[in-house]
Amino acid sequence: MKLPIEYTTSLVEVSHQATAIEKETGVLPEDIAWLWPRLLSCRDQVLADVENKKNRRPSPIFPEPVDSRFLDLPEELLTTSRSEVERMVEVARNFGQKNDSVVVLGIGGSYMGARALFEGCCHPHHNELPREQRGGHPRLYFEGNNLDNDTMAGLIELLENRPDEKWGIVVISKSGSTIETAVAFRIFVEALRRHCQKKELSLGEHILVVSQEGSNLWRLCQSLGVPEANMFAFPNDVGGRFSVLSAVGLIPSAVVGLDVKRLLEGAVAANEAFRKNDPAENLILKYVAICHLMEMQRGASIRVLATWGKRLEALGLWYDQLLSESLGKNGQGATPLTVVNTRDLHSRGQQHQEGRRDKLFTNVWPTQERLPTLRIPRWDTDEDGLNEYAGRTVHELLNAARQGTNQAYAEALRRTAEIVIPQIDERTLGAVFQFLMLATVTEGYLIGINPYGQPGVEAYKRHMRQYLRKT
Structure with a gap:
């Protein structure tokens, strides 16, 4: 290849x-x-x-842990874990179809790769286009990556000024305890709760989560009524900055209709070149x-x-x-x-x-x-x-x-x-x-x-x- x-x-x-x-x-x-x-x-x-x-x-x-699984993760996802990738794509695309806007909450490696894919592969002014010109996909916003009152408040204000539109949250945090993302999640969940109550929607159905199974965030989302189908495991032995080719990057990409199979195929080509x-x-x-x-x-x-x-x-x-x-x-x-x-x-x-x-x-x-x-x-x-x-x-x-x-x-x-x-x-x-x-x-x-x-x-x-x- x-x-x-x-x-x-x-x-x-x-x-x-x-x-x-x-x-x-x-x-x-x-x-x-x-x-x-x-x-x-x-x-x-x-x-x-x-x-x-x-x-x-x-x-x-090295005496310290070597979290090297990122290297052969693309091959694994295309072969033995292909059904899990198909599940990611199906859930993420359905989530995108039922929401007019999606807010991705994450910091560092939990959002940077997804943002790079969004800005590189989607229309440069994706969020300003009418939905039909976005291929039926939702607008995508990134928050939870800074402790900035005005950017969070401004985005919530923007979402609330579209009362006829539905929106949802994709929250990504390996440990679930990173304070920037945790604070943003609480704040945006409160805004989403108000939105769902007005429209008689299920709060949990409008949240996707990527985290380690059993983490604080995982348990919190369960308590909020997030269905099991909307929860995806952050892969073990993969650090945040190496996680773009896992659910961390694949879920937001699939929400806006990107081809995650081709993304993984590109990574496999790099692996093959590396081994020469x-x-x-x-x-x-x-x-x-x-x-x-x-x-x-x-x-x-x-x-x-x-x-x-x-x-x-x-x-x-x-x-x-x-x-x-x-x-x-x-x-x-x-x-x-x-x-x-x-x-x-x-x-x-x-x-x-x-x-x-x-x-x-x-x-x-x-x-x-x-x-x-x-x-x-x-x-x-x-x-x-x-x-x-x-x-x-x-x-x-x-x-x-x-x-x-x-x-x-x-x-x-x-x-x-x-x-x-x-x-x-x-x-x-x-x-x-x-x-x-x-x-x-x-x-x-x-x-x-x-x-x-x-x-x-x-x-x-x-x-x-x-x-x-x-x-």
């Missing part, structure tokens, strides 16, 4: 400086060749720890090599993920969490930064062009647009000077900006890599999610960091509760 994405390093020719650029600021082929045996060893250990976990054996590398030994074809290990060597040899401790176009910004924000929580431990770990170009070339571009050379830029470049092609019209008047480009598409201009930016960065001795994808769709994003998760885990093994768990995040939660109890 062919991986539906490409990964390349930008080798922009800048006259006689090209060789110097590679030697001073880039990664030479012999550097990758030197690192390759270690990468293969790390890859093999990642795969071995998947089997160790299945057989309840500890990892020989051939350095020329193993794009995931090549990505790890470039990122690691740029950080270790060139001081590129900041990884800028540049999405070309707005539709993949949420993918970048998902990756921010993945990289930060997985590798940001024991004084190590590169700092992720998501930018949207060309928008952010007019804000961060100056610093990236002439600031510190501590960054590796990775473009995420979709080669095709999904909606009707827009072209620059020719006018009789030309005060803006655009007649020169009349007939050119907006996508052509974006591509020229990308190439121009790569050239400018190369001239300033700054390195660029690219993840090239075809049209943004479920299969492509499934491959990208798995690509980045596998790369992150492998790099953790490479630098001696357990990429699973996030002990630092738990500290703020503990102190927050202490402060609340004092006041």
Whole structure:
């Protein structure tokens, strides 16, 4: 199965400086060749720890738990657990059909992947379209990801100002005790209770839950009358930031009609590519090599993920969490930064062009647009000077900006890599999610960091509760 994405390093020719650029600021082929045996060893250990976990054996590398089940979860869901996926899709789509709006409550990995899929695969203005133009699917909103009074109150006000429409909640929390999501759930359930009472509806029928069986949230939803058919287990041995290809991401995606089978197929293609030994074809290990060597040899401790176009910004924000929580431990770990170009070339571009050379830029470049092609019209008047480009598409201009930016960065001795994808769709994003998760885990093994768990995040939660109890 062919991986539906490409990964390349930008080798922009800048006259006689090209060789110097590679030697001073880039990664030479012999550097990758030197690192390759270690990468293969790390890859093999990642795969071995998947089997160790299945057989309840500890990892020989890390004393802490290794929640590695995410790796072969796509294959499992497409084969042995196919009936469960079919149940997810059926319940989620029925839920979407009977509700005009659906609010997804979750934080971190419990919502970021779903948001990335929604923004990437649905119409950019999905929620503003009439229902028939949304394919009969509901509007989708994301909350419970911040303690922000005004955004929650504003969304409830919006929902209540549509008295003739029905709405529901999808709540996602592995433990059920994350305070941001728990608080939002209580608040939105109260609003939903009022709504259901007015319309003589069952409260429980308008809630879907994804959580660990037996968690506080699981028991709470049972007490609220949520039917068993509307409850889905958060998979064991899968951390939140690795859960996008489980019910965590599949349920919200199916609510708005996305093809979850193709999403999983894209991830399977990434797994197959990861298992290959051939350095020329193993794009995931090549990505790890470039990122690691740029950080270790060139001081590129900041990884800028540049999405070309707005539709993949949420993918970048998902990756921010993945990289930060997985590798940001024991004084190590590169700092992720998501930018949207060309928008952010007019804000961060100056610093990236002439600031510190501590960054590796990775473009995420979709080669095709999904909606009707827009072209620059020719006018009789030309005060803006655009007649020169009349007939050119907006996508052509974006591509020229990308190439121009790569050239400018190369001239300033700054390195660029690219993840090239075809049209943004479920299969492509499934491959990208798995690509980045596998790369992150492998790099953790490479630098001696357990990429699973996030002990630092738990500290703020503990102190927050202490402060609340004092006041």
